Amino acid sequence: MLTSKKPNLESVTSINADGSRYFIHPADVSGNFTVWRRVFGALLLAVYVLLPWIPAGGYPAVFFDLAERRFHFFGLTFLSEDLWIGFFLLTGLGFSLFYVTALFGRLWCGWACPFTVFLEQVYRRIERLIDGDAFARRSLDQSAWTFSKTSKRIVKHTLYLVVSLILAHIFVSYFVSIPRLYGYMQESPLNNAKAFGVMLFLAGALYFSFSWFREQFCLILCPYGRIQSALTDDDTVVIGYDELRGEPRGKKSDPNAGDCINCSRCVQVCPTGIDIRNGLQMECIGCAACIDACNEVMDKTSRPRGLVRYDSMNGLAGKVRRYWRPRIMLYTAMLFLGLAVAGLFLTGLHSAKLELVRFPGAPYYVTETTVRNQFRLHLVTKQNAETTFMFSTNELPAGAVVSGIDGPVPVSPGGGKMLTVIVQIPLESYTESFDVTFEATVNPGDFVLSDSVKFLGPSKYLLQ
Ligand code: SF4
Ligand code: SF4
Numbered sequence: 001m002l003t004s005k006k007p008n009l010e011s012v013t014s015i016n017a018d019g020s021r022y023f024i025h026p027a028d029v030s031g032n033f034t035v036w037r038r039v040f041g042a043l044l045l046a047v048y049v050l051l052p053w054i055p056a057g058g059y060p061a062v063f064f065d066l067a068e069r070r071f072h073f074f075g076l077t078f079l080s081e082d083l084w085i086g087f088f089l090l091t092g093l094g095f096s097l098f099y100v101t102a103l104f105g106r107l108w109c110g111w112a113c114p115f116t117v118f119l120e121q122v123y124r125r126i127e128r129l130i131d132g133d134a135f136a137r138r139s140l141d142q143s144a145w146t147f148s149k150t151s152k153r154i155v156k157h158t159l160y161l162v163v164s165l166i167l168a169h170i171f172v173s174y175f176v177s178i179p180r181l182y183g184y185m186q187e188s189p190l191n192n193a194k195a196f197g198v199m200l201f202l203a204g205a206l207y208f209s210f211s212w213f214r215e216q217f218c219l220i221l222c223p224y225g226r227i228q229s230a231l232t233d234d235d236t237v238v239i240g241y242d243e244l245r246g247e248p249r250g251k252k253s254d255p256n257a258g259d260c261i262n263c264s265r266c267v268q269v270c271p272t273g274i275d276i277r278n279g280l281q282m283e284c285i286g287c288a289a290c291i292d293a294c295n296e297v298m299d300k301t302s303r304p305r306g307l308v309r310y311d312s313m314n315g316l317a318g319k320v321r322r323y324w325r326p327r328i329m330l331y332t333a334m335l336f337l338g339l340a341v342a343g344l345f346l347t348g349l350h351s352a353k354l355e356l357v358r359f360p361g362a363p364y365y366v367t368e369t370t371v372r373n374q375f376r377l378h379l380v381t382k383q384n385a386e387t388t389f390m391f392s393t394n395e396l397p398a399g400a401v402v403s404g405i406d407g408p409v410p411v412s413p414g415g416g417k418m419l420t421v422i423v424q425i426p427l428e429s430y431t432e433s434f435d436v437t438f439e440a441t442v443n444p445g446d447f448v449l450s451d452s453v454k455f456l457g458p459s460k461y462l463l464q
Pocket of ligand 1: 246259260264308
């Protein structure tokens with residue numbers, strides 16, 4: 001006889017009392033949210049697959065070039081010394097997630113988290129295709145090992161493995177680029193053991209996660225679900241059951257019953273195996289499947305939709321809904337501040353760098369007639385084309401001679417150059433330290449970079 005587990009609030013559904021695994025097979029559902037989730041999921045998958053193919057500024061649109069220690073992002077190039085921006089980027093992303101959670105609960109988990117998208121839009125679909133609907137899948141799980149079951153399992157797991165390998169190859173291409181990955185694939189794996197090892201590890205992790213571990217990642221491993229209670233409040237929009245309208249549960253023919261007919265459709269479609277009627281639970285990933293399921297039931301019983309819906313806990317309790325509250329105002333102000341700072345940093349980024357530093361050793365050299373300073377001029381281009389730097393200096397004391405730069409300096413694509421520059425002035429022209437500024441007009445792109453350093457010399461007392 002087929003058995004299915006009833007959710008409770010004491011333990012997660014996917015773990016039995018004896019610690020063994022209970023496989024959840026969510027039933028098929030259709031409805032507006034399901035359609036939009038599929039469309040959005042397909043879009044995210046397309047972005048993941050296509051980004052390494054789309055060129056921007058001579059590189060893939062998103063390319064973590066580990067070999068050259070550069071990160072290309074839609075035409076912007078970041079060097080290893082720009083890593084500090086990554087700190088702001090990561091904290092900014094983390095903060096945005098907090099902000100969205102405070103407003104809309106676990107919208108990220110249900111709609112955009114890569115784990116949910118891969119599981120629901122790729123692996124679960126393969127399973128549906130091979131094993132059939134939820135009832136057929138559960139029957140197959142509990143049936144004896146026949147030829148049919150064995151062949152279905154072999155086909156399904158082979159497809160899981162193939163998809164995991166493809167997804168892992170795409171991931172690696174973000175770090176080595178598609179042409180280089182293709183080159184690697186023509187050679188023995190031993191020639192590129194690191195990349196091959198990463199790809200194999202990732203493919204194995206994907207296969208394990210999506211063929212077996214599944215929703216347990218969200219329930220046991222992911223910290224985000226656990227901190228949501230600290231990020232949300234009674235005005236956060238979540239997915240909830242309208243107890244006032246639904247209770248007491250009963251048949252439609254019962255005049256004393258509420259709108260919930262206790263059909264359990266919302267439980268059957270839940271990918272984490274919970275009953276949304278038990279209230280907001282950590283296991284709810286906000287996938288909206290129960291909304292579509294219940295709306296179907298409401299349509300069939302000629303009752304208004306929305307017994308299970310997106311609403312705040314206050315809204316579900318019949319109280320006033322507040323969207324603007326102190327926490328949201330503070331988050332909004334911080335978000336705009338963060339965006340302004342990020343905009344400021346990004347507009348200051350150039351596709352080339354110029355750095356002027358004093359040469360190690362003595363700060364200056366004095367002869368009977370001159371004072372001399374030596375500097376290092378470090379040039380870097382992040383462009384995928386030869387870049388030319390044309391120099392000029394600020395106004396220097398009379399008789400100053402600059403040597404080490406004779407005309408335009410070319411730098412090969414994505415490369416760098418270190419020049420030694422000597423600035424020499426007549427001893428009688430030196431009275432005190434002054435700024436030496438090198439200005440470079442950079443081609444192609446025609447923008448100007450500059451850097452300054454102090455010209456040093458002997459104290460005036462020594463000169464007397
Ligand atoms: S689907 Fe709707 S009517 Fe059916 S049990 Fe769930 S809440 Fe009640
Ligand atoms: S309770 Fe509803 S929204 Fe939450 S995970 Fe289950 S089906 Fe998705």
